[in-house]
Amino acid sequence: SLGAxxxxxxxxxxxxxxxxxxxxxxxxxxxxxxVEFNYSGDLLATGDKGGRVVIFQREQENKSRPHxxxxxxxxxxxxxxxPEFDYLKxxxxxxxxxxxxxxPQQNAAHFLLSTNDKTIKLWKISERDKRAEGYxxxxxxxxxxxxxxxxxxxxxxxxxxxxxxxxSPRRIFANAHTYHINSISVNSDHETYLSADDLRIxxxxxxxxxxxxxxxxxxxxxxxxxxxxxxxAEFHPHHCNVFVYSSSxxxxxxxxxxxxxxxxxxxxFFEEPEDPSSRSFFSEIISSISDVKFSxxxxxxxxxxxxxxxxxxLNMENRPVETYQVHEYLRSKLCSLYENDCIFDKFECCxxxxxxxxxxxxxxxxxxxxxRNTRRDITLEASxxxxxxxxxxxxxxxxxxGKRKKDEISVDSLDFNKKILHTAWHPMENIIAVAATxxxxxxxxxxx
Amino acid sequence: GPKRQREQAPRSxxxxxxxxxxxxxxIPERAEEAKLKAKYPNxxxxxxxxxxxxxxxxxxxxxxxxxxxRLGRQKYFDSGDYNMAxxxxxxxxxxxxxxxxxxxxxxxxxxxxxxxxxxxxxVTSKLAG
Numbered sequence: 001s002l003g004a005x006x007x008x009x010x011x012x013x014x015x016x017x018x019x020x021x022x023x024x025x026x027x028x029x030x031x032x033x034x035v036e037f038n039y040s041g042d043l044l045a046t047g048d049k050g051g052r053v054v055i056f057q058r059e060q061e062n063k064s065r066p067h068x069x070x071x072x073x074x075x076x077x078x079x080x081x082x083p084e085f086d087y088l089k090x091x092x093x094x095x096x097x098x099x100x101x102x103x104p105q106q107n108a109a110h111f112l113l114s115t116n117d118k119t120i121k122l123w124k125i126s127e128r129d130k131r132a133e134g135y136x137x138x139x140x141x142x143x144x145x146x147x148x149x150x151x152x153x154x155x156x157x158x159x160x161x162x163x164x165x166x167x168s169p170r171r172i173f174a175n176a177h178t179y180h181i182n183s184i185s186v187n188s189d190h191e192t193y194l195s196a197d198d199l200r201i202x203x204x205x206x207x208x209x210x211x212x213x214x215x216x217x218x219x220x221x222x223x224x225x226x227x228x229x230x231x232x233a234e235f236h237p238h239h240c241n242v243f244v245y246s247s248s249x250x251x252x253x254x255x256x257x258x259x260x261x262x263x264x265x266x267x268x269f270f271e272e273p274e275d276p277s278s279r280s281f282f283s284e285i286i287s288s289i290s291d292v293k294f295s296x297x298x299x300x301x302x303x304x305x306x307x308x309x310x311x312x313x314l315n316m317e318n319r320p321v322e323t324y325q326v327h328e329y330l331r332s333k334l335c336s337l338y339e340n341d342c343i344f345d346k347f348e349c350c351x352x353x354x355x356x357x358x359x360x361x362x363x364x365x366x367x368x369x370x371x372r373n374t375r376r377d378i379t380l381e382a383s384x385x386x387x388x389x390x391x392x393x394x395x396x397x398x399x400x401x402g403k404r405k406k407d408e409i410s411v412d413s414l415d416f417n418k419k420i421l422h423t424a425w426h427p428m429e430n431i432i433a434v435a436a437t438x439x440x441x442x443x444x445x446x447x448x
Numbered sequence: 449g450p451k452r453q454r455e456q457a458p459r460s461x462x463x464x465x466x467x468x469x470x471x472x473x474x475i476p477e478r479a480e481e482a483k484l485k486a487k488y489p490n491x492x493x494x495x496x497x498x499x500x501x502x503x504x505x506x507x508x509x510x511x512x513x514x515x516x517x518r519l520g521r522q523k524y525f526d527s528g529d530y531n532m533a534x535x536x537x538x539x540x541x542x543x544x545x546x547x548x549x550x551x552x553x554x555x556x557x558x559x560x561x562x563x564x565x566x567x568x569x570x571v572t573s574k575l576a577g
Contacts (some may be wrong), residue, residue, distance in 0.1 A: 091506075177506055198505050226501050248501070280477040281484060281491070332476035336482040 001425075004243035032435035034396065034422055038102040041426040044072055044236065045112055046440055051081035053114055053167075055125065057444075072442050076125055078167040081116040082341025093118050099184050101193070103206075111170070113193060117180040120195055122206065130414025131161040145157055176202050176212045183233045189240040196233035196245060214405035215263050216255065217244060231346075232292045239298070242267075246303060249288030254314065270317045272310070280332045282343070295355040296427075300357055304349040307331060307361050309370070324370045327362045329400040329411050342416050353428045364409065365436045366396055382420060382434045382441040392446055 030048035037044050043057040057075035072221045084093040095116055103111040109126040133155040138144050179197035186193045187374035194215070195202050199432045201216035216233075220226055228249040236242035275284065286306035294301045295311075300321075303310050307328060310320035325349075330337060337343040342363075349360040361367045362379070370377045399408040422435040430445035485491060 179473065229501055229504065249502075278477060279476055280475075280481040282477055332479040332480060334477060335487075339487075340483060358572060 002356045013180060031438050032422060032440060033096050034098045034100050035111075035424040035433050035435050035440070036102060037424050037426055037433070038112075039427060041103050041431065043075065043102070043110060044424070044442075045100045045102065045114075046433075046435065047080065047100050048112055048438070049094075051079055051083070051095030053078055053080045053097060053100065053112075053123070056230055056440075076148040076165040076167050078123070078362070080114045080121060080123065080169075081119065084118070098181060101184050101186050103186055104190055106190075113184050113186065113220055115181050115184050115195065118174070120173040120184055120204075121169050122173070123167050124170045125165060125167045128164045128166060129160060129162075130158045132156040133159050135266065171206065173204055173209050173212070175441060176204075182231060183245075184235060185235040185243065187235045187240050190240055192240075194233055194243060196230050197228040201230065201233055201243075201245060201263075208347070213261070215257065215261070217262065217264060227232050234292055234294055234301075237294050237296060237298045244288035244292055244294070244301060246292040248288040248306060249284060249287050250289055251291060252301070252303060252312065254288065268314070268317050269320050270312055270320075282338065285338070286334070286345055291348040293349060293351060295351050296353065297355055300355065302349055302351065304347050304360055305348075306343060306345075309358060311358070311372070314415060322372065324368075326360055326368055327366075327398070329398055333411065337416070340416065342419075345419055345421065346417075347421050347424065350423055350425045352425045352430070357425075359432065360421050361423055361426060361434070363416050363419050365418040365420060366398075367420045367423055367434055380443075382436040382439070382443075383418075384439075390446075393443065404427045 003267050015256075028054065030050035032046050032048050034047040035044070036046075036072045040143050042058045044058075046054050046056075048054070050380045051309035053076075054074060056072040058070040058072050061070050080097055081095040083095045085091075086093055093116065094401065097114050098116060100112055100114045103113070103122075109124050112123050112125070113121060114121055133140070134154050136145075136150060136153055136156075173195070177195065177197040177200070179199050181195055181197050183196040184193060184246060192203055192205050195204065195212075196216075199217065199219040200204075200214055202212040203215045206213045216230070218228070218230065228247045228251075228339040231246050233243060233245035233250055237243075242254060243257070244252055244254045250271065254268035254270070255263035255265060256267045259265075259267060274287075289303045289305050291304040299314060301312050301314065303312065303320075304326075307324055308331060309324045311324075313321045334343060347361050349358060351358055356367055356373055357371050359367060361370045365382045367382060368377060368379050379398070380393045381396050394407075397405075397408045398414070399405065399410050404410050418437060420434055420436055426431045426432070434441040434443065
């Protein structure tokens with residue numbers, strides 16, 4: 001274990017545990033499809049396959065239990081999207097929440113965007129802890145009073161009530177995407193956001209739902225000429241005119257909206273040269289980027305492809321500055337992973353608050369963390385068996401061949417149904433949320 | 449998931465006494481490709497070709513037209529299906545609607561006569577928006 005002092009900036013990879021009150025929260029029905037902390041980290045939103053959003057809130061630290069940090073408890077639950085049917089194409093539109101993105105907080109209420117394949121919704125989550133009593137025009141039980149019977153007026157009084165958290169849809173951004181939405185990203189101007197589908201990216205204003213600007217369109221005139229699709233897109237954290245989008249061919253394009261209204265021509269083009277001698281049938285599939293995330297600093301971006309995570313310096317287009325192997329042992333299993341479709345799994349990745357570490361998921365409920373400074377990495381498991389409250393997670397190891405050591409797991413024993421596609425890192429602290437199918441795990445680093 | 453039968457994990461490092469020229473063990477991806485091609489000889493050359501991507505664009509549960517109007521919400525009269533069925537069955541006896549008009553089977557192409565009175569939409573199509 002690294003055993004660094006509390007104030008050390010480097011990540012203590014070996015010391016993660018679940019805090020006392022945070023057993024994995026099981027979503028009764030559905031597989032979690034997205035996880036996202038808000039800007040302060042006090043709220044954690046999850047979306048699931050059934051179209052529901054569940055928001056957790058971090059409790060204030062309890063002075064009587066100084067060693068237990070704030071726990072996350074359910075704050076609000078609502079049905080964001082319902083299944084729909086596209087009669088024209090005879091296709092069912094899934095209610096599954098693909099992405100949730102929080103808006104920066106501007107007043108007492110919280111706002112988030114949630115999207116399924118076709119429709120983005122802006123939700124307002126607000127608290128009510130006071131109730132007015134003593135209305136003139138209605139009784140205490142809500143029945144209207146006959147105005148002619150009222151002989152005296154009174155001023156209603158605000159009385160405290162049990163906290164009620166209400167979620168209401170404030171905007172519905174629909175009918176702008178022919179293909180399936182894979183990304184949404186709020187701009188640093190806090191007024192606009194982008195939504196990306198397989199072939200197009202649209203720019204919206206948060207106040208305007210009946211119009212959006214198309215800023216990227218890679219649909220060829222003849223669909224026979226289609227060679228790649230958009231897989232993810234994100235706005236730069238500081239420069240409101242800059243965004244990036246990744247492709248199924250492993251490339252990333254950075255676009256500047258100042259250069260033209262339609263950003264079909266990129267300002268920068270990021271691609272790692274391929275070694276022609278290692279090209280195979282699988283090369284393009286495993287190079288497809290499933291997620292792209294800017295660092296908090298805005299200087300770097302990270303991409304996730306099937307087997308690795310790459311960190312790119314925005315100033316260098318011809319290759320990444322760092323490459324981390326997530327599960328290289330799968331390279332010799334590509335045939336079966338292609339047959340069972342796992343090769344198309346879309347893993348996400350995330351930065352920690354200081355950009356010193358990155359995290360991504362794998363199979364068998366494993367997830368991986370990489371410390372960019374020390375170059376150390378760790379594999380941990382999100383499962384009930386290995387996660388007792390306050391017990392430190394034990395590092396896991398996959399045996400790639402030869403003799404299997406005790407506590408190692410062989411590649412053939414990995415459960416490919418247990419995939420961790422979605423993880424999130426608290427923006428400031430070492431708290432992580434890991435979605436394992438329909439269970440949500442929250443881990444905190446252990447303070448000695 | 450479907451577990452493959454146990455097979456020997458390919459050695460990425462060359463073992464003692466083995467021929468060091470075995471290219472297949474050095475490039476596991478190629479070995480996997482050979483395995484796949486052996487199983488599916490008709491596999492297209494380019495996985496990134498447009499057929500492959502087109503399938504990806506169309507992901508979603510596709511409900512074929514003859515069944516889409518049986519989803520329980522409303523019945524639609526599909527003139528295309530009706531005319532094709534009429535042409536096909538010119539020489540055969542058309543399956544009659546039968547005593548139970550509510551019973552709809554895959555063979556029965558609805559005629560304008562046996563569709564129920566159209567009610568107003570319960571669900572407004574977003575396309576009409």
